[in-house]
Amino acid sequence: MSHTLVLPAEHLELRRLRSWLEKSIGPSAHAEGESVGPLDLDLIGKIELAIHEVATNIIDHADTSGQNISIEIHQSPLVLRVELRDHGKLAALPLPGELGAHPRVRGYGMMIVELLASRVAYHRVDEVNVWSIEFDLTAS
Amino acid sequence: MALRIGKKDVAVETITVTGRLDAVQAAPLRTTVGDHLNQGSNRLIVDLSAVEFVDSAGLAALVIGMKRARLNGGDLRLVAPGHPDARRVFALTKFDDVFVMADDLELANKGW
Numbered sequence: 001m002s003h004t005l006v007l008p009a010e011h012l013e014l015r016r017l018r019s020w021l022e023k024s025i026g027p028s029a030h031a032e033g034e035s036v037g038p039l040d041l042d043l044i045g046k047i048e049l050a051i052h053e054v055a056t057n058i059i060d061h062a063d064t065s066g067q068n069i070s071i072e073i074h075q076s077p078l079v080l081r082v083e084l085r086d087h088g089k090l091a092a093l094p095l096p097g098e099l100g101a102h103p104r105v106r107g108y109g110m111m112i113v114e115l116l117a118s119r120v121a122y123h124r125v126d127e128v129n130v131w132s133i134e135f136d137l138t139a140s
Numbered sequence: 141m142a143l144r145i146g147k148k149d150v151a152v153e154t155i156t157v158t159g160r161l162d163a164v165q166a167a168p169l170r171t172t173v174g175d176h177l178n179q180g181s182n183r184l185i186v187d188l189s190a191v192e193f194v195d196s197a198g199l200a201a202l203v204i205g206m207k208r209a210r211l212n213g214g215d216l217r218l219v220a221p222g223h224p225d226a227r228r229v230f231a232l233t234k235f236d237d238v239f240v241m242a243d244d245l246e247l248a249n250k251g252w
Binding site for chain 1: 160162163164193195196197199200224225228229232233
């Protein structure tokens with residue numbers, strides 16, 4: 001089962017993510033008998049934050065002003081995969097933040113994504129940046 | 141999000157944030173916190189109890205303020221968010237151990 005959302009590459013537009021996710025994969029999203037079940041709100045919150053952080057990274061670093069970000073969800077019984085596509089410049093990954101008593105103030109976004117997801121990957125194909133985030137739906 | 145600024149007494153400033161503390165709202169929060177620090181107020185409380193969502197940009201705004209306040213001999217404390225989607229970022233990054241986080245404003249005001 002797949003769902004797609006296309007957003008202008010602007011921070012304010014990311015506020016549409018939550019309602020789209022709930023409508024697409026939330027507790028009331030699926031009918032009985034479908035091969036995949038609805039996801040609980042806690043997991044949807046984690047998925048929203050991960051997508052939000054990747055999209056924020058795109059907006060802040062990929063020079064996508066005036067462009068769109070395409071977000072696709074592919075759900076199977078075991079894995080939910082999110083793919084974000086943009087036509088911005090080649091991604092330059094920020095360094096992860098440093099935890100502890102002397103915290104840095106930048107670079108937490110992608111670290112948060114890595115902590116939330118079971119797999120994060122980036123590749124560039126034909127001038128398109130593709131971020132892939134996977135969530136293990138069998139994890140407790 | 142809305143920012144409301146209150147003053148408990150001459151020493152402690154309270155900034156109340158509501159809604160979503162995301163990249164959109166991080167900038168005005170950084171400005172507000174920075175204004176207080178520039179004016180010599182180095183004991184700040186940011187009340188996040190009515191915040192629904194916090195992202196890394198919102199977290200960064202708070203961390204910058206906290207670091208500046210501590211360098212000035214004060215602190216930037218938090219009233220903890222009640223919503224799990226707002227608490228998540230603090231737990232993931234372990235900043236819930238770095239900030240002084242209280243369950244309500246009264247507790248946040250104690251023991252300066």
